[in-house]
Amino acid sequence: MLGKMKKNYELYLLILIPVAYFAIFKYWPMYGVQIAFKDFVASKGVWGSEWVGLEHFQRFFESYNFKQIVGNTLLLSLLNLAIAFPFPIIVAIMLNQLRQQKMKKFIQTTIYAPYFISTVVLVGMLFIFLSPTSGLVNHIVTAFGHEPIMFMGEEKWFRPLYIFSSVWQETGFASVIYLAALAGIDPHLHEAAVMDGASKWHRIRHIDLPGIAPTIIVLFIMAVGNLMNVGFEKAFLMQTDLNVATSEIIPTYVYKVGIQRAEYSFSAAIGLFNSVINLILLVIVNKTTKKISGKGLF
Template identity: 45%
Template sequence: MSTPRSTSWVRNLKRDKYLLLLFLPCLLYYLIFKYAPIFGIVIAFKDYNLYRGILESKWVGFKWFELFFQSPDFFSILKNTFLLGFYKLIFGFPAPIILALLLNEVRNSFLKRFVQTVSYLPHFISNVIVAGIITMFLSPRIGLVNNLLDLIGLERINFMVESSWFRTIYVSSDIWQHLGWGTIIYLAALSAVDPQQYEAARIDGANRWKQTLHITLPGIAPAIMVILILDIGRVLEIGFEKVFLLATPVVYSKADIISTYVYRVGLSEGRFSYATAIDLFMGIISFIFILSANGISRRVSGNSLW
């Protein structure tokens, strides 16, 4: 005889069967491509041999972690990865919030939709194309930027071989590429703010700035904190593609990060265990970051992921 709880579960399953069917591809994607490969991290503790396989390879404990910590490249690539992620967080995180607040003040619906469309289109452009655009715009001979510098009487700069410019190029291009997409989240949060609060504020004599400060920002604060926590957890997860496409050996002093280093030692040199150990180490650091950010946010603002 079925219990009331099990009957309720079956009834809910029948009621939501079409929603669950729509969710199924997403569930399968994460199970196959995110959770199933987790077993592979065991090779970080083995001397992995391609012919013996994972189970038959020899255990070596923390050998590869120690080798990475003692590597002369350790502090260099860790510093490059952290600084690139930190600059991206500092300059990239506020950008969509500012754009969303500005668009929220626009009363012309056509202009608002036009700016939204133009700003989020770059998100759908491949990183290969973005890297090509950057390279052409910054070309020392025919690039638009250098032509403008030449026009105002300044010396041309070969940006792509100047290591001091790499972080600026990467962060600014990343902001341009993802600014509009991030704005969508905050515009959705803004739509949930009660319009009656603005009416009451106007009656009390509050100007646009005070309305933004005391109504708009508090209204989207939960969304801001959630995105901030997730972004802090991704500080060290700098995208491989764009860095790999933009970087050259000449600028490796500033451009060589964890993902490009793992690519070289893991795929190019075939040191799979060493590369897995590095990636696992960075995953643990990112996990600590997101736990810390979530705990601080919960204590300070009362908003958190869990």
């Protein structure tokens, strides 16, 4: 064993950095999860604080806004998954069918560029374009004889704007993975299908989609396993006093309780509850896809 390690020491040095990263920033902080079951006092430390069991969880479950917060998180996550997840697949298949390389590269660059825009800048753009007084969108609305719309101040517009911005920003980057999977499909399959008179739609249905199915399954399982972790930054930045009824989700609530109110144990309990739900969903979806398709994440 030591001989093999000495022989391939470069490889072990190469993986040392990512292993150290996960050990220090992912696994070591997990010991602090125990404050979810304690009445944490900073002066006493994690080990010195008194155990209170499931008191913080019970408090969260019995809070007046429990259903609203969990419901908002689930609804926003499910809508985002149902709408934003298929878009990169569709875009990748459409780009794969283009034969004009210059046009293909131009479209790829155009849809890929928004990924590099920071969340703060993205939300700032939304506020500017959707402003009821000076926004471009409302100028168009008023030009057709309608009253300006308070997009960022009405509850019903929060979810559509959140999902639309996610699709616009993330589709280009996510489609790269599917394009790579499509590039790995044997071109002889398409040639044989063309010889047999198959149309583009038939080739997409019977060659492209089955070819990238394993990639879709893996990414779908990972997306479901991260279902409850809705992007905190964008939701928090888009949140206003007027749309808080639909924009208040678990991550924003944890921030307000844990950072602004300094209720560390209570916020840790909510975060742990969120993580457990994600873990349960991940295991269920992984087992289900394994039974249906024979492929899974683990």
